[in-house]
Amino acid sequence: MDQPLQAGLYIVATPIGNLGDLSRRASAVLCGVAAVACEDTRVTGKLMQHLGIKQKLIRYDDHASEATRDHLIAMAATQAVALVSDAGTPLVSDPGYQLVRAARLHGIMVTAIPGASAPVMALSLSGLPSDRFLFAGFLPNKDKARRAVLKELGAVQTTLIFFDTAPRLLASLRAIGECLPGRELAVARELTKLFEECRSGSPQDLIDHYTAHPPRGEIVLLIGPPGEQETSAADADALLAVALESLKPSQAAAEVARATGLDRKALYARALELKP
Numbered sequence: 001m002d003q004p005l006q007a008g009l010y011i012v013a014t015p016i017g018n019l020g021d022l023s024r025r026a027s028a029v030l031c032g033v034a035a036v037a038c039e040d041t042r043v044t045g046k047l048m049q050h051l052g053i054k055q056k057l058i059r060y061d062d063h064a065s066e067a068t069r070d071h072l073i074a075m076a077a078t079q080a081v082a083l084v085s086d087a088g089t090p091l092v093s094d095p096g097y098q099l100v101r102a103a104r105l106h107g108i109m110v111t112a113i114p115g116a117s118a119p120v121m122a123l124s125l126s127g128l129p130s131d132r133f134l135f136a137g138f139l140p141n142k143d144k145a146r147r148a149v150l151k152e153l154g155a156v157q158t159t160l161i162f163f164d165t166a167p168r169l170l171a172s173l174r175a176i177g178e179c180l181p182g183r184e185l186a187v188a189r190e191l192t193k194l195f196e197e198c199r200s201g202s203p204q205d206l207i208d209h210y211t212a213h214p215p216r217g218e219i220v221l222l223i224g225p226p227g228e229q230e231t232s233a234a235d236a237d238a239l240l241a242v243a244l245e246s247l248k249p250s251q252a253a254a255e256v257a258r259a260t261g262l263d264r265k266a267l268y269a270r271a272l273e274l275k276p
Contacts, residue, residue, distance in 0.1 A: 005032045005080035009072075009103045011096070012082050013089040013115025016218075017192035019050055026113045027051055034079035037072050039094065043086045062095045069099055076108050089117045093137045093163055119161045122188035122220035125198040129225055132158040139164055139172050139221070146172065150179040151242060155259040160223040166215045170207060176223060177203030179242050181235045184224035190217035226259060236262060240271050249275050 010029050015021040030036060031053055037060035038044035048055050060068060060083070075081050085094035103110050119135045136153060139162045140146045153160055164172050169187070176185065186200040187210075195217070199209065236256060243252035249271035257264040 005029065006109060007076065007078050007080055008109030008111065009076045009100065010080060010082045011090050011100070011110070011112040012084050013113060013117070014044075014047060014084050014087060015192065016087045016116045016118050016121075017190065017196075019047070021116050021192060022047075022051075023113065023115055026115055029080075029113055030055065030082055030084075032080060033082040035072075035075060036082045036084060037096075037099065038084050039086045044084055047084075060095065060099065064095070069102055072099060073102050073106055073108065076103055077106065087116075087118075089115065092117060092119065092135070116192070118163075118188075118191055118218070118220050121191050122186070122198065122222060123159065123161060125188055125191075126159075126186035126222045127200060128159045128184065128186055128222055130159065132225075133161055134158050135161045137163060139168070141168065143171065143175065146175050147179055147242065148246070150175060151246075151255065154180045154223075155226065155255065157225050159225055162221045162223075164219045164221045166217060166219060169215050169219055169221070170210055172221060173203050173207045173210070177207070178238060180223060181238050182227065184227075186222040186224075187215070188220040188222070189215060191220070193217070236260065236267065237270065237274065240267065240274055244271060244275055 010033060012026050012029055030051065035056040035058050036044060037058050039061045041057040041059050044057055058068070058072065060072065072081055083090050083096055083099060090096045091100065100110055123130050123133055134153065134156060136149065140149060176183065184200060185203055185206055186198060187206055188198040190196050199206065239256045239259065240252055243255050247255065250268055253264050253268035253271045256262065256267050
């Protein structure tokens with residue numbers, strides 16, 4: 001770099017797969033900082049090796065101590081310090097927000113060098129409505145918690161974006177099919193890598209495909225917003241049945257009414273019939 005970097009915290013996005021996606025600016029910043037705070041020194045070390053950079057790496061993950069954070073803040077007060085995650089944009093389902101908050105509280109300069117972001121890339125590939133979207137991190141591992149999240153967010157008029165894992169994908173697709181019938185989905189997998197794909201369809205379409213072709217790699221799962229089409233009686237019953245697992249009939253009817261636009265009183269009558 002022509003001039004030394006100003007002291008402060010530099011949030012640097014790194015590639016999510018293809019190393020060619022690291023920007024020239026990001027590379028220059030990583031060369032110019034005094035240290036790099038990272039989730040895993042082995043992962044970031046490989047990136048540094050690819051760039052031909054020898055840099056001080058300090059592990060900073062979900063289990064980092066307050067002393068480590070204080071040390072990084074003290075460094076950033078007088079030197080340039082970078083914050084990276086294992087892949088993509090830091091703080092998106094990654095540790096780091098407490099470090100940024102602490103830096104701001106201490107009056108330390110904070111800036112970001114933008115780059116790859118798996119949720120945004122998946123959204124652009126999916127063909128689903130992109131004027132509004134909600135990123136909600138990883139879907140829970142346990143089925144009951146997964147369904148609770150889907151019920152909570154299912155009525156929101158926006159495209160939903162989740163991270164998921166290959167071993168859990170089929171269970172997630174089945175839960176979506178039962179909790180949010182009629183939605184269009186997309187599965188974006190191995191983004192920027194050799195076997196990148198983005199496959200869309202109904203929950204059953206995707207269940208059939210990934211049953212026959214077990215998925216691998218890192219996955220972004222997208223759920224289209226509630227549609228304008230009429231909700232069938234069978235779909236309404238399915239939604240009520242899911243809601244009744246944890247809600248009273250009146251509450252279940254109100255929730256399904258918000259999600260579908262159907263008449264709440266009619267749904268309440270039906271909920272009473274379905275309630276064991």
